[in-house]
Amino acid sequence: MLIKSLTKILSVKEERIDKNILEKDVKCISYHIDDVINNVDDGLVFFAYKGNNFDSTDKAVELYLDKKISLIVTDRKLAENISHIVVDDVRMALTLASVAFFDNKLDRLRKVAITGTNGKTTTSILIGSILSYAKNKIVTIGTNGIFVDSKVFDNNTTTPSGYDFVKFASLGVDVGCTYLVSEVSSHALHQNRLKGVTFDVAVFTNLTGDHLDYHQDMDNYFDTKAQLFTDSYSDIKVINIASAYGEKLLSKLDRSKCVTYAVGKEADIYSIDYKISVDGLDATVFIHGTEYNIKSKLIGEYNLENILASIATAKSLSVDDESIVKGIESLEAIDGRLQRVQAKDFTIFVDYAHTDDALENALNAIGSIATRRIITVFGCGGDRDKSKRSRMAKVAERLSSIVIVTSDNPRSEDPMSIIEDMLSESPDRSSFIIEVNRTSAIKKAILLADKDDIILIAGKGHEKYQIIKDEKMMFDDTEEALLYLKEFNK
Numbered sequence: 001m002l003i004k005s006l007t008k009i010l011s012v013k014e015e016r017i018d019k020n021i022l023e024k025d026v027k028c029i030s031y032h033i034d035d036v037i038n039n040v041d042d043g044l045v046f047f048a049y050k051g052n053n054f055d056s057t058d059k060a061v062e063l064y065l066d067k068k069i070s071l072i073v074t075d076r077k078l079a080e081n082i083s084h085i086v087v088d089d090v091r092m093a094l095t096l097a098s099v100a101f102f103d104n105k106l107d108r109l110r111k112v113a114i115t116g117t118n119g120k121t122t123t124s125i126l127i128g129s130i131l132s133y134a135k136n137k138i139v140t141i142g143t144n145g146i147f148v149d150s151k152v153f154d155n156n157t158t159t160p161s162g163y164d165f166v167k168f169a170s171l172g173v174d175v176g177c178t179y180l181v182s183e184v185s186s187h188a189l190h191q192n193r194l195k196g197v198t199f200d201v202a203v204f205t206n207l208t209g210d211h212l213d214y215h216q217d218m219d220n221y222f223d224t225k226a227q228l229f230t231d232s233y234s235d236i237k238v239i240n241i242a243s244a245y246g247e248k249l250l251s252k253l254d255r256s257k258c259v260t261y262a263v264g265k266e267a268d269i270y271s272i273d274y275k276i277s278v279d280g281l282d283a284t285v286f287i288h289g290t291e292y293n294i295k296s297k298l299i300g301e302y303n304l305e306n307i308l309a310s311i312a313t314a315k316s317l318s319v320d321d322e323s324i325v326k327g328i329e330s331l332e333a334i335d336g337r338l339q340r341v342q343a344k345d346f347t348i349f350v351d352y353a354h355t356d357d358a359l360e361n362a363l364n365a366i367g368s369i370a371t372r373r374i375i376t377v378f379g380c381g382g383d384r385d386k387s388k389r390s391r392m393a394k395v396a397e398r399l400s401s402i403v404i405v406t407s408d409n410p411r412s413e414d415p416m417s418i419i420e421d422m423l424s425e426s427p428d429r430s431s432f433i434i435e436v437n438r439t440s441a442i443k444k445a446i447l448l449a450d451k452d453d454i455i456l457i458a459g460k461g462h463e464k465y466q467i468i469k470d471e472k473m474m475f476d477d478t479e480e481a482l483l484y485l486k487e488f489n490k
Contacts, residue, residue, distance in 0.1 A: 003026055010097065016083065021070050028045070036069060044070055047072075048060040096196045110179050111181075111197070113203065117207050122303060123313075124140055125331065133327035144336070206305075208355055225245075238312040238316060261309055270285070271284060276365070283295075292325065295329050296328050344490055346450065348485075354380075363376065372451070376396045376456045376458065382409060390421065407437070408460060415436045
């Protein structure tokens with residue numbers, strides 16, 4: 001692709017381009033300054049914009065003058081001696097340019113997008129299991145990483161930049177993938193990271209209080225999520241109508257393009273009769289009027305919702321019934337989602353729950369199978385939505401026998417200040433054990449556990465790190481639990 005061809009793809013407001021570069025090939029697209037500093041190739045187009053912590057524009061100009069960048073795409077006018085084009089939305093431009101740069105391979109994939117506060121990861125993995133059973137190769141993008149068939153890549157955000165999204169999708173096409181399943185965060189939607197991508201199916205799981213530090217209130221949060229269900233973003237819309245926000249979303253859409261699902265009430269795909277045990281779920285599911293028996297090793301009513309979401313999506317993609325049933329049944333566990341760690345006489349679950357609703361779901365699921373005490377270990381992240389901290393503490397106090405409050409990625413905040421916020425609406429602090437050090441908190445829970453107790457270690461799930469100030473240190477809840485189980489012979 002020539003640079004002059006790239007300029008025709010984007011909605012350019014103003015351009016100032018050295019005519020000598022118009023016939024150059026676009027050899028590289030970048031939006032990371034670090035990727036450019038050592039670049040020596042000609043034909044690099046850089047997309048400069050202001051992020052949460054850094055504006056790359058000034059540095060991009062320096063690198064242009066050092067002849068490491070051929071063209072800058074920006075949202076502001078630069079000096080006359082800088083070859084650049086001005087667009088309204090640089091992130092959107094980055095996605096559109098990436099689609100063209102990777103030869104429109106994205107269009108060769110059938111694409112699924114999942115959004116909602118909770119359940120995105122589990123639903124995406126369930127869909128992936130169904131599609132895999134049906135002999136398909138898949139690209140999966142989400143919180144747990146990026147999976148291109150059997151290859152795994154790190155992912156620092158739920159939904160990556162448009163460039164990375166398209167790059168990994170294209171890599172998937174190269175190795176024979178036919179489907180892409182992606183979690184789509186509210187941040188990504190608000191920032192137009194995937195604007196210009198159209199999904200075959202979009203899934204709405206639920207909406208509860210989270211990210212209000214970013215969106216300010218639930219109305220803004222909902223409106224942002226709802227963007228994914230406009231026709232420019234998605235074709236078929238799969239919606240959980242057991243969620244009040246799902247009902248609200250459905251009321252705004254063309255019903256003929258929607259597939260509904262619910263636990264406890266009738267929908268296109270629903271379940272009312274189900275059993276939950278320590279071994280998993282056994283449910284009668286109605287799929288467009290036809291009755292099926294579905295078994296899963298996942299536990300909890302909320303996981304039944306995720307299963308119904310995966311069924312609705314698979315049916316929308318015309319996957320056969322056997323692959324749907326067998327794909328669900330064959331899924332053993334999901335990393336960091338009520339992931340079981342078996343001790344000699346009691347059980348530990350590690351879960352990513354980091355909102356009050358997710359924590360309540362996890363504790364209710366455990367409560368449905370518990371015969372003795374529930375010991376909960378959890379914290380709240382620093383530099384994130386503070387409004388959920390006290391709500392999470394109240395949930396843990398109400399549904400647990402013992403609560404140990406600790407740290408969970410405190411970042412720049414004082415861990416004890418976060419704990420004070422957590423306990424600010426709980427006048428009787430005697431029901432909480434405060435242990436700021438997360439390692440010590442997990443150790444204490446294991447020491448306290450007796451026969452048939454269940455420990456829930458919540459908040460980090462699959463994460464393999466702990467962020468304290470500017471340092472990202474290795475930390476794994478599951479590995480910590482296994483270490484002390486061995487040490488105490490439990």
